[in-house]
Amino acid sequence: MSKSSKKISAAPSWLGLTPNRLSFVFLPDRAETLRKIFQLAIGGLGSYAIASYLDEEKVPTFTGSLNWDHTTIDSMLRNRATYGEYQPKSFAAGHKRGIPSGPPVSSYYPAVIDKATFDAAQVARQQNLSRRGRKGNDLANIFGDLCSCAYCGSKVIFHRISNVQVLVCDQVLNQGACSRSAWSYSDFEITVLAFLAHPALLQLSRSELKGALLDLVAEIKGLSSDRERRYARRVDIAILLKRIVVGLAIHSAGNLSLTRHSSAQIRKDIAGRFLEIQLQGGQSYPCISIR
Ligand SMILES: [Zn+2]
Structure with a gap:
Protein backbone atom coordinates (compact mmCIF):
# COMPACT_ATOMS: atom_id res chain seq x y z
CA MET A 1 0.00 0.00 0.00
CA SER A 2 1.79 3.16 -1.11
CA LYS A 3 1.79 6.26 1.06
CA SER A 4 -0.01 8.36 -1.53
CA SER A 5 -2.99 6.10 -2.09
CA LYS A 6 -6.40 7.43 -1.15
CA LYS A 7 -7.78 5.91 2.00
CA ILE A 8 -11.15 4.24 2.06
CA SER A 9 -13.81 6.53 3.43
CA ALA A 10 -15.20 4.07 5.96
CA ALA A 11 -12.79 4.95 8.74
CA PRO A 12 -13.18 3.36 12.18
CA SER A 13 -15.51 5.48 14.31
CA TRP A 14 -12.65 6.99 16.37
CA LEU A 15 -10.76 8.25 13.27
CA GLY A 16 -11.47 10.88 10.66
CA LEU A 17 -9.90 11.55 7.25
CA THR A 18 -7.87 14.58 6.25
CA PRO A 19 -9.69 16.71 3.61
CA ASN A 20 -7.53 15.29 0.79
CA ARG A 21 -8.36 11.77 2.06
CA LEU A 22 -4.69 10.80 2.07
CA SER A 23 -4.43 10.01 5.75
CA PHE A 24 -6.37 9.30 8.89
CA VAL A 25 -6.44 11.55 11.90
CA PHE A 26 -7.50 10.91 15.48
CA LEU A 27 -10.68 12.36 16.80
CA PRO A 28 -8.95 13.09 20.13
CA ASP A 29 -11.92 12.67 22.50
CA ARG A 30 -12.87 9.40 20.86
CA ALA A 31 -9.33 8.05 20.89
CA GLU A 32 -9.24 8.84 24.61
CA THR A 33 -12.58 7.07 25.14
CA LEU A 34 -11.33 4.04 23.22
CA ARG A 35 -8.21 3.84 25.40
CA LYS A 36 -10.40 4.01 28.48
CA ILE A 37 -12.56 1.17 27.16
CA PHE A 38 -9.46 -1.03 26.78
CA GLN A 39 -8.20 -0.17 30.25
CA LEU A 40 -11.57 -0.97 31.79
CA ALA A 41 -11.68 -4.28 29.91
CA ILE A 42 -8.17 -5.21 31.06
CA GLY A 43 -9.24 -4.26 34.57
CA GLY A 44 -11.93 -6.92 34.40
CA LEU A 45 -15.06 -5.03 33.35
CA GLY A 46 -17.25 -6.85 30.84
CA SER A 47 -18.87 -5.03 27.93
CA TYR A 48 -22.16 -4.54 29.81
CA ALA A 49 -20.37 -3.01 32.79
CA ILE A 50 -18.24 -0.80 30.53
CA ALA A 51 -21.38 0.46 28.78
CA SER A 52 -23.07 1.38 32.06
CA TYR A 53 -19.87 2.94 33.34
CA LEU A 54 -19.60 5.19 30.26
CA ASP A 55 -23.28 6.08 30.58
CA GLU A 56 -22.79 6.97 34.26
CA GLU A 57 -19.81 9.14 33.37
CA LYS A 58 -21.84 10.77 30.57
CA VAL A 59 -19.19 9.95 27.97
CA PRO A 60 -20.67 10.76 24.51
CA THR A 61 -21.23 7.76 22.20
CA PHE A 62 -19.62 7.70 18.74
CA THR A 63 -22.96 7.36 16.96
CA GLY A 64 -24.98 10.15 18.52
CA SER A 65 -27.24 7.68 20.30
CA LEU A 66 -28.03 8.41 23.92
CA ASN A 67 -26.61 5.28 25.52
CA TRP A 68 -23.66 2.98 25.01
CA ASP A 69 -24.44 -0.44 23.66
CA HIS A 70 -22.50 -3.47 24.89
CA THR A 71 -22.25 -4.96 21.38
CA THR A 72 -20.52 -1.77 20.15
CA ILE A 73 -18.07 -1.99 23.05
CA ASP A 74 -17.37 -5.63 22.34
CA SER A 75 -16.76 -5.08 18.63
CA MET A 76 -14.36 -2.21 19.40
CA LEU A 77 -12.46 -4.46 21.79
CA ARG A 78 -12.08 -7.05 19.01
CA ASN A 79 -11.25 -4.54 16.26
CA ARG A 80 -7.62 -4.81 15.12
CA ALA A 81 -7.83 -1.33 13.59
CA THR A 82 -7.37 -0.12 17.19
CA TYR A 83 -3.66 -0.91 16.89
CA GLY A 84 -3.48 0.07 13.23
CA GLU A 85 -4.15 -3.12 11.29
CA TYR A 86 -6.30 -3.18 8.18
CA GLN A 87 -7.72 -6.39 6.76
CA PRO A 88 -8.59 -6.08 3.03
CA LYS A 89 -11.85 -7.82 2.21
CA SER A 90 -13.60 -8.96 -0.91
CA PHE A 91 -17.30 -8.51 -1.30
CA ALA A 92 -18.36 -11.43 -3.45
CA ALA A 93 -22.07 -11.97 -3.96
CA GLY A 94 -23.73 -13.12 -0.78
CA HIS A 95 -21.03 -11.74 1.55
CA LYS A 96 -22.40 -8.45 2.85
CA ARG A 97 -19.74 -8.07 5.51
CA GLY A 98 -16.92 -9.13 3.21
CA ILE A 99 -14.46 -11.98 3.56
CA PRO A 100 -10.75 -11.49 4.34
CA SER A 101 -8.75 -11.19 1.14
CA GLY A 102 -4.97 -11.19 1.30
CA PRO A 103 -2.73 -10.55 4.30
CA PRO A 104 -3.57 -7.85 6.86
CA VAL A 105 -1.80 -4.51 6.38
CA SER A 106 -0.09 -3.24 9.54
CA SER A 107 0.26 0.46 10.39
CA TYR A 108 -2.53 1.31 7.95
CA TYR A 109 -4.42 3.29 10.59
CA PRO A 110 -2.83 5.40 13.33
CA ALA A 111 -2.67 3.14 16.37
CA VAL A 112 -4.76 4.25 19.33
CA ILE A 113 -3.38 1.48 21.52
CA ASP A 114 -0.43 -0.88 21.11
CA LYS A 115 -0.64 -4.56 20.27
CA ALA A 116 0.23 -5.62 23.83
CA THR A 117 -2.77 -3.68 25.17
CA PHE A 118 -4.99 -5.27 22.53
CA ASP A 119 -3.76 -8.75 23.45
CA ALA A 120 -4.23 -8.11 27.17
CA ALA A 121 -7.81 -7.06 26.50
CA GLN A 122 -8.46 -10.28 24.54
CA VAL A 123 -7.24 -12.36 27.49
CA ALA A 124 -9.41 -10.36 29.89
CA ARG A 125 -12.43 -10.67 27.58
CA GLN A 126 -12.07 -14.44 27.36
CA GLN A 127 -11.64 -14.81 31.11
CA ASN A 128 -14.60 -12.56 31.68
CA LEU A 129 -16.83 -14.40 29.19
CA SER A 130 -15.97 -17.84 30.52
CA ARG A 131 -16.38 -16.89 34.17
CA ARG A 132 -19.56 -14.91 33.72
CA GLY A 133 -20.95 -17.77 31.71
CA ARG A 134 -20.34 -20.14 34.60
CA LYS A 135 -21.15 -18.37 37.84
CA GLY A 136 -20.88 -14.64 37.47
CA ASN A 137 -17.54 -12.93 37.83
ZN1 LIG B 1 7.15 3.21 35.60
Missing part, protein backbone atom coordinates in the same frame (compact mmCIF):
# COMPACT_ATOMS: atom_id res chain seq x y z
CA ASP A 138 -16.01 -10.73 40.45
CA LEU A 139 -14.91 -7.37 39.10
CA ALA A 140 -11.16 -7.86 39.22
CA ASN A 141 -9.92 -4.28 39.35
CA ILE A 142 -12.03 -1.51 40.87
CA PHE A 143 -9.42 1.18 40.17
CA GLY A 144 -9.82 1.22 36.38
CA ASP A 145 -7.29 3.64 34.88
CA LEU A 146 -6.63 5.67 38.05
CA CYS A 147 -3.19 4.19 38.78
CA SER A 148 0.04 5.69 37.50
CA CYS A 149 3.72 4.98 38.10
CA ALA A 150 5.46 7.39 40.47
CA TYR A 151 8.83 6.79 38.79
CA CYS A 152 8.11 7.24 35.09
CA GLY A 153 4.53 8.56 34.95
CA SER A 154 3.24 5.69 32.79
CA LYS A 155 -0.01 3.93 33.54
CA VAL A 156 0.12 1.18 36.13
CA ILE A 157 -2.04 -1.61 34.85
CA PHE A 158 -3.78 -4.69 36.17
CA HIS A 159 -1.90 -7.81 35.23
CA ARG A 160 -2.16 -11.52 35.93
CA ILE A 161 1.00 -13.55 36.52
CA SER A 162 -0.26 -17.15 36.48
CA ASN A 163 -2.81 -17.02 39.32
CA VAL A 164 -1.55 -13.88 41.02
CA GLN A 165 -3.16 -10.52 40.22
CA VAL A 166 -0.86 -7.54 40.46
CA LEU A 167 -0.57 -3.88 39.52
CA VAL A 168 2.57 -3.16 37.55
CA CYS A 169 4.01 -0.29 35.49
CA ASP A 170 3.01 -0.40 31.84
CA GLN A 171 6.63 0.39 30.87
CA VAL A 172 7.81 -2.85 32.46
CA LEU A 173 5.30 -4.93 30.52
CA ASN A 174 6.35 -3.18 27.31
CA GLN A 175 10.04 -3.97 27.91
CA GLY A 176 10.73 -0.41 29.01
CA ALA A 177 13.09 0.62 31.75
CA CYS A 178 11.23 1.11 34.99
CA SER A 179 10.97 -0.53 38.39
CA ARG A 180 10.27 -4.22 37.86
CA SER A 181 8.24 -4.41 41.02
CA ALA A 182 4.56 -5.11 41.30
CA TRP A 183 1.99 -4.71 44.05
CA SER A 184 -0.32 -7.64 44.63
CA TYR A 185 -3.79 -6.47 43.79
CA SER A 186 -5.71 -7.73 46.83
CA ASP A 187 -3.28 -6.01 49.21
CA PHE A 188 -3.47 -2.80 47.19
CA GLU A 189 -7.25 -2.75 47.27
CA ILE A 190 -7.40 -3.36 51.04
CA THR A 191 -4.82 -0.63 51.61
CA VAL A 192 -6.64 2.02 49.55
CA LEU A 193 -10.13 1.23 50.84
CA ALA A 194 -8.92 1.22 54.46
CA PHE A 195 -7.29 4.58 53.86
CA LEU A 196 -10.43 6.10 52.36
CA ALA A 197 -12.46 4.74 55.29
CA HIS A 198 -10.30 6.60 57.83
CA PRO A 199 -12.39 8.95 60.03
CA ALA A 200 -9.97 11.84 59.40
CA LEU A 201 -11.03 11.83 55.77
CA LEU A 202 -14.69 12.41 56.62
CA GLN A 203 -14.15 16.12 56.09
CA LEU A 204 -13.74 15.51 52.36
CA SER A 205 -15.38 18.08 50.16
CA ARG A 206 -17.37 15.26 48.62
CA SER A 207 -18.28 13.60 51.89
CA GLU A 208 -21.66 12.45 50.53
CA LEU A 209 -19.78 10.33 47.98
CA LYS A 210 -17.55 8.96 50.67
CA GLY A 211 -20.54 7.90 52.76
CA ALA A 212 -21.91 6.06 49.73
CA LEU A 213 -18.53 4.39 49.19
CA LEU A 214 -18.33 3.18 52.80
CA ASP A 215 -21.85 1.77 52.56
CA LEU A 216 -20.91 -0.15 49.43
CA VAL A 217 -17.68 -1.48 50.92
CA ALA A 218 -19.59 -2.67 54.00
CA GLU A 219 -22.26 -4.22 51.79
CA ILE A 220 -19.92 -6.32 49.63
CA LYS A 221 -18.40 -7.92 52.74
CA GLY A 222 -21.69 -9.76 53.18
CA LEU A 223 -22.02 -10.72 49.52
CA SER A 224 -19.36 -13.38 49.09
CA SER A 225 -21.90 -15.99 48.00
CA ASP A 226 -24.03 -13.72 45.82
CA ARG A 227 -21.67 -13.22 42.90
CA GLU A 228 -23.95 -11.31 40.55
CA ARG A 229 -24.83 -8.79 43.24
CA ARG A 230 -21.24 -8.54 44.38
CA TYR A 231 -20.11 -7.84 40.83
CA ALA A 232 -22.71 -5.10 40.42
CA ARG A 233 -21.74 -3.46 43.74
CA ARG A 234 -18.05 -3.54 42.78
CA VAL A 235 -18.89 -1.78 39.51
CA ASP A 236 -20.68 0.84 41.65
CA ILE A 237 -17.55 1.18 43.80
CA ALA A 238 -15.39 1.61 40.70
CA ILE A 239 -17.67 4.40 39.48
CA LEU A 240 -17.67 6.14 42.89
CA LEU A 241 -13.88 5.91 43.16
CA LYS A 242 -13.59 7.84 39.91
CA ARG A 243 -15.59 10.65 41.50
CA ILE A 244 -13.60 10.73 44.74
CA VAL A 245 -10.06 10.07 43.52
CA VAL A 246 -8.16 11.92 40.77
CA GLY A 247 -5.20 9.58 40.70
CA LEU A 248 -3.11 7.01 42.56
CA ALA A 249 0.66 7.38 42.06
CA ILE A 250 2.21 4.05 42.97
CA HIS A 251 5.70 3.68 44.44
CA SER A 252 5.67 -0.09 44.11
CA ALA A 253 9.43 -0.41 44.78
CA GLY A 254 9.44 1.90 47.82
CA ASN A 255 12.49 4.15 47.88
CA LEU A 256 13.90 2.59 44.67
CA SER A 257 17.07 1.28 46.34
CA LEU A 258 15.71 -2.10 45.30
CA THR A 259 15.26 -1.26 41.61
CA ARG A 260 15.60 -4.41 39.60
CA HIS A 261 17.50 -5.01 36.43
CA SER A 262 15.39 -4.71 33.28
CA SER A 263 15.78 -8.42 32.59
CA ALA A 264 14.62 -9.40 36.08
CA GLN A 265 11.36 -11.13 36.82
CA ILE A 266 8.57 -8.94 38.11
CA ARG A 267 8.72 -9.26 41.87
CA LYS A 268 5.78 -8.31 43.97
CA ASP A 269 5.27 -6.74 47.36
CA ILE A 270 8.51 -5.04 48.32
CA ALA A 271 8.62 -3.70 51.89
CA GLY A 272 8.25 0.09 51.98
CA ARG A 273 5.99 0.33 48.95
CA PHE A 274 3.45 3.14 49.17
CA LEU A 275 1.21 5.29 47.04
CA GLU A 276 0.04 8.89 46.86
CA ILE A 277 -3.70 9.37 46.74
CA GLN A 278 -4.84 12.55 45.05
CA LEU A 279 -8.43 13.39 45.86
CA GLN A 280 -10.90 15.47 43.90
CA GLY A 281 -10.58 18.97 45.31
CA GLY A 282 -6.79 18.95 45.35
CA GLN A 283 -5.76 17.26 48.58
CA SER A 284 -3.03 14.66 48.25
CA TYR A 285 -1.99 12.07 50.86
CA PRO A 286 0.72 9.44 51.21
CA CYS A 287 -0.67 6.00 51.94
CA ILE A 288 1.50 3.14 53.20
CA SER A 289 0.80 -0.52 52.51
CA ILE A 290 -0.98 -1.98 55.52
CA ARG A 291 0.89 -5.28 55.26
Whole structure:
Protein backbone atom coordinates (compact mmCIF):
# COMPACT_ATOMS: atom_id res chain seq x y z
CA MET A 1 0.00 0.00 0.00
CA SER A 2 1.79 3.16 -1.11
CA LYS A 3 1.79 6.26 1.06
CA SER A 4 -0.01 8.36 -1.53
CA SER A 5 -2.99 6.10 -2.09
CA LYS A 6 -6.40 7.43 -1.15
CA LYS A 7 -7.78 5.91 2.00
CA ILE A 8 -11.15 4.24 2.06
CA SER A 9 -13.81 6.53 3.43
CA ALA A 10 -15.20 4.07 5.96
CA ALA A 11 -12.79 4.95 8.74
CA PRO A 12 -13.18 3.36 12.18
CA SER A 13 -15.51 5.48 14.31
CA TRP A 14 -12.65 6.99 16.37
CA LEU A 15 -10.76 8.25 13.27
CA GLY A 16 -11.47 10.88 10.66
CA LEU A 17 -9.90 11.55 7.25
CA THR A 18 -7.87 14.58 6.25
CA PRO A 19 -9.69 16.71 3.61
CA ASN A 20 -7.53 15.29 0.79
CA ARG A 21 -8.36 11.77 2.06
CA LEU A 22 -4.69 10.80 2.07
CA SER A 23 -4.43 10.01 5.75
CA PHE A 24 -6.37 9.30 8.89
CA VAL A 25 -6.44 11.55 11.90
CA PHE A 26 -7.50 10.91 15.48
CA LEU A 27 -10.68 12.36 16.80
CA PRO A 28 -8.95 13.09 20.13
CA ASP A 29 -11.92 12.67 22.50
CA ARG A 30 -12.87 9.40 20.86
CA ALA A 31 -9.33 8.05 20.89
CA GLU A 32 -9.24 8.84 24.61
CA THR A 33 -12.58 7.07 25.14
CA LEU A 34 -11.33 4.04 23.22
CA ARG A 35 -8.21 3.84 25.40
CA LYS A 36 -10.40 4.01 28.48
CA ILE A 37 -12.56 1.17 27.16
CA PHE A 38 -9.46 -1.03 26.78
CA GLN A 39 -8.20 -0.17 30.25
CA LEU A 40 -11.57 -0.97 31.79
CA ALA A 41 -11.68 -4.28 29.91
CA ILE A 42 -8.17 -5.21 31.06
CA GLY A 43 -9.24 -4.26 34.57
CA GLY A 44 -11.93 -6.92 34.40
CA LEU A 45 -15.06 -5.03 33.35
CA GLY A 46 -17.25 -6.85 30.84
CA SER A 47 -18.87 -5.03 27.93
CA TYR A 48 -22.16 -4.54 29.81
CA ALA A 49 -20.37 -3.01 32.79
CA ILE A 50 -18.24 -0.80 30.53
CA ALA A 51 -21.38 0.46 28.78
CA SER A 52 -23.07 1.38 32.06
CA TYR A 53 -19.87 2.94 33.34
CA LEU A 54 -19.60 5.19 30.26
CA ASP A 55 -23.28 6.08 30.58
CA GLU A 56 -22.79 6.97 34.26
CA GLU A 57 -19.81 9.14 33.37
CA LYS A 58 -21.84 10.77 30.57
CA VAL A 59 -19.19 9.95 27.97
CA PRO A 60 -20.67 10.76 24.51
CA THR A 61 -21.23 7.76 22.20
CA PHE A 62 -19.62 7.70 18.74
CA THR A 63 -22.96 7.36 16.96
CA GLY A 64 -24.98 10.15 18.52
CA SER A 65 -27.24 7.68 20.30
CA LEU A 66 -28.03 8.41 23.92
CA ASN A 67 -26.61 5.28 25.52
CA TRP A 68 -23.66 2.98 25.01
CA ASP A 69 -24.44 -0.44 23.66
CA HIS A 70 -22.50 -3.47 24.89
CA THR A 71 -22.25 -4.96 21.38
CA THR A 72 -20.52 -1.77 20.15
CA ILE A 73 -18.07 -1.99 23.05
CA ASP A 74 -17.37 -5.63 22.34
CA SER A 75 -16.76 -5.08 18.63
CA MET A 76 -14.36 -2.21 19.40
CA LEU A 77 -12.46 -4.46 21.79
CA ARG A 78 -12.08 -7.05 19.01
CA ASN A 79 -11.25 -4.54 16.26
CA ARG A 80 -7.62 -4.81 15.12
CA ALA A 81 -7.83 -1.33 13.59
CA THR A 82 -7.37 -0.12 17.19
CA TYR A 83 -3.66 -0.91 16.89
CA GLY A 84 -3.48 0.07 13.23
CA GLU A 85 -4.15 -3.12 11.29
CA TYR A 86 -6.30 -3.18 8.18
CA GLN A 87 -7.72 -6.39 6.76
CA PRO A 88 -8.59 -6.08 3.03
CA LYS A 89 -11.85 -7.82 2.21
CA SER A 90 -13.60 -8.96 -0.91
CA PHE A 91 -17.30 -8.51 -1.30
CA ALA A 92 -18.36 -11.43 -3.45
CA ALA A 93 -22.07 -11.97 -3.96
CA GLY A 94 -23.73 -13.12 -0.78
CA HIS A 95 -21.03 -11.74 1.55
CA LYS A 96 -22.40 -8.45 2.85
CA ARG A 97 -19.74 -8.07 5.51
CA GLY A 98 -16.92 -9.13 3.21
CA ILE A 99 -14.46 -11.98 3.56
CA PRO A 100 -10.75 -11.49 4.34
CA SER A 101 -8.75 -11.19 1.14
CA GLY A 102 -4.97 -11.19 1.30
CA PRO A 103 -2.73 -10.55 4.30
CA PRO A 104 -3.57 -7.85 6.86
CA VAL A 105 -1.80 -4.51 6.38
CA SER A 106 -0.09 -3.24 9.54
CA SER A 107 0.26 0.46 10.39
CA TYR A 108 -2.53 1.31 7.95
CA TYR A 109 -4.42 3.29 10.59
CA PRO A 110 -2.83 5.40 13.33
CA ALA A 111 -2.67 3.14 16.37
CA VAL A 112 -4.76 4.25 19.33
CA ILE A 113 -3.38 1.48 21.52
CA ASP A 114 -0.43 -0.88 21.11
CA LYS A 115 -0.64 -4.56 20.27
CA ALA A 116 0.23 -5.62 23.83
CA THR A 117 -2.77 -3.68 25.17
CA PHE A 118 -4.99 -5.27 22.53
CA ASP A 119 -3.76 -8.75 23.45
CA ALA A 120 -4.23 -8.11 27.17
CA ALA A 121 -7.81 -7.06 26.50
CA GLN A 122 -8.46 -10.28 24.54
CA VAL A 123 -7.24 -12.36 27.49
CA ALA A 124 -9.41 -10.36 29.89
CA ARG A 125 -12.43 -10.67 27.58
CA GLN A 126 -12.07 -14.44 27.36
CA GLN A 127 -11.64 -14.81 31.11
CA ASN A 128 -14.60 -12.56 31.68
CA LEU A 129 -16.83 -14.40 29.19
CA SER A 130 -15.97 -17.84 30.52
CA ARG A 131 -16.38 -16.89 34.17
CA ARG A 132 -19.56 -14.91 33.72
CA GLY A 133 -20.95 -17.77 31.71
CA ARG A 134 -20.34 -20.14 34.60
CA LYS A 135 -21.15 -18.37 37.84
CA GLY A 136 -20.88 -14.64 37.47
CA ASN A 137 -17.54 -12.93 37.83
CA ASP A 138 -16.01 -10.73 40.45
CA LEU A 139 -14.91 -7.37 39.10
CA ALA A 140 -11.16 -7.86 39.22
CA ASN A 141 -9.92 -4.28 39.35
CA ILE A 142 -12.03 -1.51 40.87
CA PHE A 143 -9.42 1.18 40.17
CA GLY A 144 -9.82 1.22 36.38
CA ASP A 145 -7.29 3.64 34.88
CA LEU A 146 -6.63 5.67 38.05
CA CYS A 147 -3.19 4.19 38.78
CA SER A 148 0.04 5.69 37.50
CA CYS A 149 3.72 4.98 38.10
CA ALA A 150 5.46 7.39 40.47
CA TYR A 151 8.83 6.79 38.79
CA CYS A 152 8.11 7.24 35.09
CA GLY A 153 4.53 8.56 34.95
CA SER A 154 3.24 5.69 32.79
CA LYS A 155 -0.01 3.93 33.54
CA VAL A 156 0.12 1.18 36.13
CA ILE A 157 -2.04 -1.61 34.85
CA PHE A 158 -3.78 -4.69 36.17
CA HIS A 159 -1.90 -7.81 35.23
CA ARG A 160 -2.16 -11.52 35.93
CA ILE A 161 1.00 -13.55 36.52
CA SER A 162 -0.26 -17.15 36.48
CA ASN A 163 -2.81 -17.02 39.32
CA VAL A 164 -1.55 -13.88 41.02
CA GLN A 165 -3.16 -10.52 40.22
CA VAL A 166 -0.86 -7.54 40.46
CA LEU A 167 -0.57 -3.88 39.52
CA VAL A 168 2.57 -3.16 37.55
CA CYS A 169 4.01 -0.29 35.49
CA ASP A 170 3.01 -0.40 31.84
CA GLN A 171 6.63 0.39 30.87
CA VAL A 172 7.81 -2.85 32.46
CA LEU A 173 5.30 -4.93 30.52
CA ASN A 174 6.35 -3.18 27.31
CA GLN A 175 10.04 -3.97 27.91
CA GLY A 176 10.73 -0.41 29.01
CA ALA A 177 13.09 0.62 31.75
CA CYS A 178 11.23 1.11 34.99
CA SER A 179 10.97 -0.53 38.39
CA ARG A 180 10.27 -4.22 37.86
CA SER A 181 8.24 -4.41 41.02
CA ALA A 182 4.56 -5.11 41.30
CA TRP A 183 1.99 -4.71 44.05
CA SER A 184 -0.32 -7.64 44.63
CA TYR A 185 -3.79 -6.47 43.79
CA SER A 186 -5.71 -7.73 46.83
CA ASP A 187 -3.28 -6.01 49.21
CA PHE A 188 -3.47 -2.80 47.19
CA GLU A 189 -7.25 -2.75 47.27
CA ILE A 190 -7.40 -3.36 51.04
CA THR A 191 -4.82 -0.63 51.61
CA VAL A 192 -6.64 2.02 49.55
CA LEU A 193 -10.13 1.23 50.84
CA ALA A 194 -8.92 1.22 54.46
CA PHE A 195 -7.29 4.58 53.86
CA LEU A 196 -10.43 6.10 52.36
CA ALA A 197 -12.46 4.74 55.29
CA HIS A 198 -10.30 6.60 57.83
CA PRO A 199 -12.39 8.95 60.03
CA ALA A 200 -9.97 11.84 59.40
CA LEU A 201 -11.03 11.83 55.77
CA LEU A 202 -14.69 12.41 56.62
CA GLN A 203 -14.15 16.12 56.09
CA LEU A 204 -13.74 15.51 52.36
CA SER A 205 -15.38 18.08 50.16
CA ARG A 206 -17.37 15.26 48.62
CA SER A 207 -18.28 13.60 51.89
CA GLU A 208 -21.66 12.45 50.53
CA LEU A 209 -19.78 10.33 47.98
CA LYS A 210 -17.55 8.96 50.67
CA GLY A 211 -20.54 7.90 52.76
CA ALA A 212 -21.91 6.06 49.73
CA LEU A 213 -18.53 4.39 49.19
CA LEU A 214 -18.33 3.18 52.80
CA ASP A 215 -21.85 1.77 52.56
CA LEU A 216 -20.91 -0.15 49.43
CA VAL A 217 -17.68 -1.48 50.92
CA ALA A 218 -19.59 -2.67 54.00
CA GLU A 219 -22.26 -4.22 51.79
CA ILE A 220 -19.92 -6.32 49.63
CA LYS A 221 -18.40 -7.92 52.74
CA GLY A 222 -21.69 -9.76 53.18
CA LEU A 223 -22.02 -10.72 49.52
CA SER A 224 -19.36 -13.38 49.09
CA SER A 225 -21.90 -15.99 48.00
CA ASP A 226 -24.03 -13.72 45.82
CA ARG A 227 -21.67 -13.22 42.90
CA GLU A 228 -23.95 -11.31 40.55
CA ARG A 229 -24.83 -8.79 43.24
CA ARG A 230 -21.24 -8.54 44.38
CA TYR A 231 -20.11 -7.84 40.83
CA ALA A 232 -22.71 -5.10 40.42
CA ARG A 233 -21.74 -3.46 43.74
CA ARG A 234 -18.05 -3.54 42.78
CA VAL A 235 -18.89 -1.78 39.51
CA ASP A 236 -20.68 0.84 41.65
CA ILE A 237 -17.55 1.18 43.80
CA ALA A 238 -15.39 1.61 40.70
CA ILE A 239 -17.67 4.40 39.48
CA LEU A 240 -17.67 6.14 42.89
CA LEU A 241 -13.88 5.91 43.16
CA LYS A 242 -13.59 7.84 39.91
CA ARG A 243 -15.59 10.65 41.50
CA ILE A 244 -13.60 10.73 44.74
CA VAL A 245 -10.06 10.07 43.52
CA VAL A 246 -8.16 11.92 40.77
CA GLY A 247 -5.20 9.58 40.70
CA LEU A 248 -3.11 7.01 42.56
CA ALA A 249 0.66 7.38 42.06
CA ILE A 250 2.21 4.05 42.97
CA HIS A 251 5.70 3.68 44.44
CA SER A 252 5.67 -0.09 44.11
CA ALA A 253 9.43 -0.41 44.78
CA GLY A 254 9.44 1.90 47.82
CA ASN A 255 12.49 4.15 47.88
CA LEU A 256 13.90 2.59 44.67
CA SER A 257 17.07 1.28 46.34
CA LEU A 258 15.71 -2.10 45.30
CA THR A 259 15.26 -1.26 41.61
CA ARG A 260 15.60 -4.41 39.60
CA HIS A 261 17.50 -5.01 36.43
CA SER A 262 15.39 -4.71 33.28
CA SER A 263 15.78 -8.42 32.59
CA ALA A 264 14.62 -9.40 36.08
CA GLN A 265 11.36 -11.13 36.82
CA ILE A 266 8.57 -8.94 38.11
CA ARG A 267 8.72 -9.26 41.87
CA LYS A 268 5.78 -8.31 43.97
CA ASP A 269 5.27 -6.74 47.36
CA ILE A 270 8.51 -5.04 48.32
CA ALA A 271 8.62 -3.70 51.89
CA GLY A 272 8.25 0.09 51.98
CA ARG A 273 5.99 0.33 48.95
CA PHE A 274 3.45 3.14 49.17
CA LEU A 275 1.21 5.29 47.04
CA GLU A 276 0.04 8.89 46.86
CA ILE A 277 -3.70 9.37 46.74
CA GLN A 278 -4.84 12.55 45.05
CA LEU A 279 -8.43 13.39 45.86
CA GLN A 280 -10.90 15.47 43.90
CA GLY A 281 -10.58 18.97 45.31
CA GLY A 282 -6.79 18.95 45.35
CA GLN A 283 -5.76 17.26 48.58
CA SER A 284 -3.03 14.66 48.25
CA TYR A 285 -1.99 12.07 50.86
CA PRO A 286 0.72 9.44 51.21
CA CYS A 287 -0.67 6.00 51.94
CA ILE A 288 1.50 3.14 53.20
CA SER A 289 0.80 -0.52 52.51
CA ILE A 290 -0.98 -1.98 55.52
CA ARG A 291 0.89 -5.28 55.26
ZN1 LIG B 1 7.15 3.21 35.60
